[in-house]
Amino acid sequence: MYFDNYKQFPDAKLDMKLLWEYDLEKVDLSAMKSTVVQRVVERGWPDDWYFILNFYGVDGVREAIKKIAYLNDKDMYFVSHQFGLPLNEMKCYEKKQSVKQHWNS
Template structure:
């Protein structure tokens, strides 16, 4: 995995700009896991990835990825490859496949 060395960065912090609309002083990182993981996937830097890997662990991140309602194609492919998650087991992939798109879009 790309971030295998996450244990070397135990003091990694999350960029507060990723969660700009929340008060991070009393933020429930456990309850808001999916939002945090999605923001890091979409906009995070390596330090943010180290933070969530140390905070949640690979198992929890995999669960969050499978539950996310939306990821763009690039992000979906990246996390599928990095975490060895089949696209078909991701909610965002299933939702995308069920959309009735116009034939030339």
Template sequence: MDDWLTIFNLYGYDGVREEIKEIPYLNPKDMNFVHIIFDLPLNELKCFKNSLSGERHWSN
């Protein structure tokens, strides 16, 4: 929790929201977490767009 508070103190809520949009990969559980907690439409998340295009962080 201390880490989250530090991040919010440094960047503010809006700054954190904007950075989350640019994360290239999140697993589905984490993607849904930030979608709900930060009230971000899935189509604004880079990781969601990447998952639709078939890109993966690590190829199997």
């Protein structure tokens, strides 16, 4: 995994700008795991990755990734490779496959 050294950064902080539309005083990072992980996958910097890996654990992040409804192709393939997730176990891949492609037949 690209971030194998995440335990060397226990003080990494999550950039709360990733959750800009939420009331930051009421944000429960445990309850919003899927949202937080999706934002970090899409827009996070290394400190954000270190934070989620330390806060949720590798297995917690892996499980959250499986539940994300949408990721672009680049992000989907990146997390699939980095976390050893088969594409068919990811909700975003399953949803993408169920959408009919008009010009790609």
